[in-house]
Amino acid sequence: MVIGGSRDLPNRLWLSRSSDLFNFDLGTGLDDEGIEFAILSDQVNAVRAVFSGRHLQVFTSGAEWMVTGDPLTPGNVQLRWQTQIGSPPDKTVPPRDADGATLFVPRNGPELREFLFTDIEQAYQATDLATLAQHLIDVPIDQDFDISSRLFFMVMENGNMATLTIFRSEQVTAWSLQETTGSFRSVAMVGNTPYFLVSRTGGIYIEALGATLNVDSSLTGTTGTPKTTWSGLDHLEGATVTILADGAEHAVKTVNAGAIILDEPASDVQIGLAYTHKIEPLPPAIQTAQGDSQGGKLRPVSITLRLQDTAVLRLDSGRGLINVPFKGFGNALLDSPPQPFTGDKTVRALGWRRDGTKPLWRIEQSTPLPFTLLSVTTEISING
Numbered sequence: 001m002v003i004g005g006s007r008d009l010p011n012r013l014w015l016s017r018s019s020d021l022f023n024f025d026l027g028t029g030l031d032d033e034g035i036e037f038a039i040l041s042d043q044v045n046a047v048r049a050v051f052s053g054r055h056l057q058v059f060t061s062g063a064e065w066m067v068t069g070d071p072l073t074p075g076n077v078q079l080r081w082q083t084q085i086g087s088p089p090d091k092t093v094p095p096r097d098a099d100g101a102t103l104f105v106p107r108n109g110p111e112l113r114e115f116l117f118t119d120i121e122q123a124y125q126a127t128d129l130a131t132l133a134q135h136l137i138d139v140p141i142d143q144d145f146d147i148s149s150r151l152f153f154m155v156m157e158n159g160n161m162a163t164l165t166i167f168r169s170e171q172v173t174a175w176s177l178q179e180t181t182g183s184f185r186s187v188a189m190v191g192n193t194p195y196f197l198v199s200r201t202g203g204i205y206i207e208a209l210g211a212t213l214n215v216d217s218s219l220t221g222t223t224g225t226p227k228t229t230w231s232g233l234d235h236l237e238g239a240t241v242t243i244l245a246d247g248a249e250h251a252v253k254t255v256n257a258g259a260i261i262l263d264e265p266a267s268d269v270q271i272g273l274a275y276t277h278k279i280e281p282l283p284p285a286i287q288t289a290q291g292d293s294q295g296g297k298l299r300p301v302s303i304t305l306r307l308q309d310t311a312v313l314r315l316d317s318g319r320g321l322i323n324v325p326f327k328g329f330g331n332a333l334l335d336s337p338p339q340p341f342t343g344d345k346t347v348r349a350l351g352w353r354r355d356g357t358k359p360l361w362r363i364e365q366s367t368p369l370p371f372t373l374l375s376v377t378t379e380i381s382i383n384g
Helices: none
Strands: 002-004 012-015 035-038 047-052 056-060 064-068 078-083 096-098 101-104 113-118 123-128 140-146 151-156 161-167 172-178 183-190 193-200 203-208 216-231 240-245 248-254 259-273 277-279 298-310 314-316 321-323 341-348 362-365 373-382
Touching: 002 047, 012 047, 064 123, 078 123, 096 140, 140 183, 151 183, 151 193, 248 259, 321 362
Parallel strands: none
Antiparallel strands: 002 012, 012 035, 047 056, 056 064, 064 078, 096 101, 101 113, 113 123, 140 151, 151 161, 161 172, 183 193, 193 203, 216 259, 240 248, 240 259, 277 362, 298 341, 298 373, 314 321, 314 362
């Protein structure tokens, strides 16, 4: 067991005896006895976190260190300074492992640092993963990593949450912002399920993130006999809720006495708060024989979206948001929920764009139905 820092000795580390986690007796310095030492440099660096990675990593208020020794004993323990970034001195945001790299919050600026050992230099480096997403980071207070979905969650002091999709081997780092009715306060992984502490009107709740759920702060229910009255919604008392009944969107209702009454009976429901997802591309920058296209006239000719198990698509290609149909009328259309679509959907676009800072298209919708966007290919005409 490793303990770093105390009130009176903020720059000191204590390591317990081998196989005796609560025994820190130093003894006479034998190999299996406890270890105690201070982190000494040109300033007092208070220990903010210790992390077991490739080495014992120590994060202090002014720098990052590694503790080595093979094996780690009182006689061969070595402390080596690595980087001089520093961690927040007023709070502890736990570092997390992501495919061998330790992600930690630095003390200065809206950043997320990747503490990674490089074989060439035989030392750690701390690169910033949020260079292009600093506007999403506002005083992180908690974080955790979902390895199954490759999502790194950062809860902010303002109640929002920034989420980083990270594939280190493919050098993919993609940021997004999550906002909810209320505020996020904490995050923790339990198995493969992310749990969030969320403050809403009426209390603080523990909520799980589910891939099959299409509404926020939701409850699901099933019954053998279809019914119109569904109760158990006390946490949403007085709220206007979105309803998915038997796989189809239902008219919104207001929760009264912890219950709602549907217009038609249903045997399977999801009931909760609506949320809107928004997707926009970066402005295009295309190299041509005449130079860069930025600042010139652009006309999107067509937009091809590759979708997976998607039931609804609301797209703005220059004429405002419109619902894009997937199929025409057929025999199985009525009295059944929308069938999910998988494949490519091409939408023609009209009009020239003279502002090179605006996105060429936008997806925005709050319909509680499945939506998965895999890729987008845009055909563009430049300067006529």
